[in-house]
Amino acid sequence: MLPEILDFSSIRDAYSKGFTPLDLVEEVIARCNASADPAIFITRTPEDQLRAAAQELMARAPEANSLPLWGIPFAVKDNIDVAGLPVTAACPAFKYHPDKDATLIARLKAAGALVIGKTNLDQFATGLNGTRSPYGAPRSVFDSAYVSGGSSSGSAIAVASGLAAFSLGTDTAGSGRVPAAFNNLVGIKPTPGLVPNVGVVPACRSVDVVTVFAATVGDGIAARKVMEGYDAADPFSCVAVPVKLPSSGLRIGVLEGAEREFYGNAAYEALYDAAIERAKSLGATIVPFDYAPFRQAAELLYNGPWVAERLAAVKDFIATNADDFDPAVRTIIEGAKAYDAVGAFEGKYKLEALRQLTKAEWEKVDMLMLPTSPTTYTVEAMMADPIVKNGHFGRYTNFANLFGYAAIAIPAGFDTEGHLPAGVTLIGPGFSDEALAPFADAMHRSLGAGMGKAKEAAIPEASRVADGDDGMISIMVVGAHLTGMPLNHELTGPGGRLVKTCRTAGDYRLFVLPNTTPPKPGLIREPGLAGKGLEVEVWKLPPSAFGNFVNNIPAPLGIGKVTLDDGSQVSGFLCEPYAVEGALEVTALGGWRAYIASRQ
Structure with missing residues (x-):
């Protein structure tokens, strides 16, 4: 009844049909007992x-889905306290x-979530690779x-292996992001101070997060919202003042030149380039920026x-139990003896000087898009x-918490061998935690990498991150304005953003309009037709751009309400019926993209 990878919407759907938390627990127990990786859990x-x-x-809450995380x-x-279970770090x-x-x-418990166990980690949260534990080294799924x-x-x-619907990590240098990349997951890294650290074994207390x-951005954000909020018992806890990002025309900073370093991993570099192109297709403006001050700050975390x-x-503890430490962890921690109070202040001064340099880069961009990790290793x-x-x-991770940034890691696809x-x-x-989420969600969906080990899985529509009232207007396109088609620039140019790829209801027909350059389709509705629907895209445009766009649509095309396969309606391209008389019908191909491909 449950999918291979557990996501919130699938679980909630099962609950709405009579499945119970007790049924789910039995399923989770069975999956954990059958797991091929014995190093996942410590307890x-x-x-x-x-x-x-x-x-x-x-x-406590007998009605299904009556709590946020029921x-x-x-x-x-x-390294996080759960009453009744030991902590080992x-x-x-x-x-x-x-x-x-x-x-x-x-x-999380008050919101209805169920703890299934305590997971393995690099000892004392010191490392980004997962091999520094006496309980074994979990492996890539x-x-x-x-x-x-x-x-x-x-x-x-x-x-990633389908044992839990979400999990908690901690992130000082990138520990909530790098494992997400290596296992095809979303990693939500809040702004430091947004989620309280009371009951968390510290690594670097001033920057721990x-x-x-989670399988999807929407699921991860839902869990984060439950966790966040001020706690006076945490000296670094703070009250959030949300930062908004532009609703259209996002400027995204990317790497160029000497600051690009993939340590010989050409496949990862190609995937980064593909993600840049995908961000463009979603309406972003790509802006090269100087990563040097960010890199120099990153080096401060361990050096x-x-x-x-x-x-x-x-x-x-290390004063009495030094021999109980992993050798690499002990080497790193004992390296602290090289620093004194003067060195601490000098490091602080250097960080603030670098922060000043980054301000010039932030004037160019609204967000950064970086490789989560430039490579991987056996x-x-x-x-x-x-x-x-x-x-x-x-x-590309170590600087984020030192500067107090928010981040969301998303899957970017697989290497050339898949x-x-x-x-x-x-x-x-x-x-900017909340503001990052809609674009991160759109990127995850458009890159088509699936969720965890389910590489081909479709991301549930119910987990989509809503933009909120951003003032933009939705429009459905069916032909030459689709992503990669000749007129797509009329959407991306004025700051349009791809919302989703979907299908119309089954009672629409598609024709090739004669004598059009570039080739254009005509979409008409025939009530009662029992078809499979046609592939379309829904975009959002700023109001001024929408008005100009509609004004330039040539006859016999126009804008009307189109019904999608989920029953919703959106403004989109329709054609006057007279124009398709005698025209070539391509409905059976399932969409305009398929028709163009058939011509080639």
Whole structure:
């Protein structure tokens, strides 16, 4: 009854048809027991305890889907407190038993979510690769020879393999984004301070962020909204003042020249270029920017005094238990001894100087789009060179929390063999979390990479991130204005944005209009026709552009209400019936794109 990859809308649909949280728990238990990767979890929620949580939820809120996350199963990185389950931070000697939930866990449980277990991680959340744990190294869901990404390794694998509908990671240097890229997931990295860290084992307390892995942007945002909110017990918690981004004509900063570094991975570079082209097709303006000050800030996280924060988090424990640390983790943390208070202030001064330099770049753009990771490696290669190769993963992630930015990582497709996935990350100013989501969702859908290990899966329409009242006007196009077609520039030029690709209701017919340049179709409706519908696109245009666009439409075409296959109606291209008399009908091909392809 449930799909291979668990997403919110599929679970809610099952609940609306009589499936229960107890039924879901049995399914999750069966999937976990059958999992091929034994390193995903450090501690699973005991089966009877999980069943009891489902029963308690049904007693507390008996109506299906009556809470924001009613019966949604999630996994928790094992550096976050969950009452009744131990915390290890991937160090057995560090284990403790919290008597209450972290603030964000309490909020998720109150919203109806069910904890299925505590997941593996790079020890003390120090690493981006997923191999630094005595509990084993989780592997990529696409090839077990490759790393899962870290430090939130088990959390990403739990979602990508269909065990949980979302999971929690933590992100200091990129740990909520890199594992998303390596496992074809969405990674939601909130602005630092948006989600409270009370009950979270710190890595670098001043820049740590709790993150969400999910199958879709909409699911991840829904979980983040439940977790966020001020908590006075967290000294870095803050009240969000949302930052808006333009509703059209987004300017997106991309890499060029010497700042492009993929460490020889041509396939990942090609996927980044393809994502840039896709952003263009969605109406964005692409702007090369100078990444140098961002890169220099990124280098401070591990080659500057911020590494001393990692020592501050565990200084008492490492003083007595140094031999219990993973060797690479110990090397990094003990590197803090090279810094003193003077070095800390000097590092702060350098960061603020770099922040000033980045302001000139932000004047050019509204958001950045960077490779989530420039490359990936096998577990064997990573273990042979753990510090340097781990550093490669953080080239385009390490700066984000130091500067207080929001970010959403999305799948960008697979390499030339269709083997390993890559990702891109959209990065915006602090508290642009909500504003980033619609474009991130549109990008995820348009790139067609699926969800987790289900590479071919369609992203559920119910999870689409709404733009809100952005003042733009929707229009459906069926022919020469489709993405990649000769007149598409009439939409992208004035700031139009692709909303979705879909189909009309089944009672529409499509004809080739004679003597048109470029070739154009005529769409007419024939009530009672039982067809399969025709492929179309829905775009949004600024009001002024919409008026100009409609004014320039030549007869016999015009704009009218078109019914889509989901029953909704949208303004779109229609043709006067007289114009198709004797014209070639191409309805059976399913759409204009298919007709153009047939001519070639």
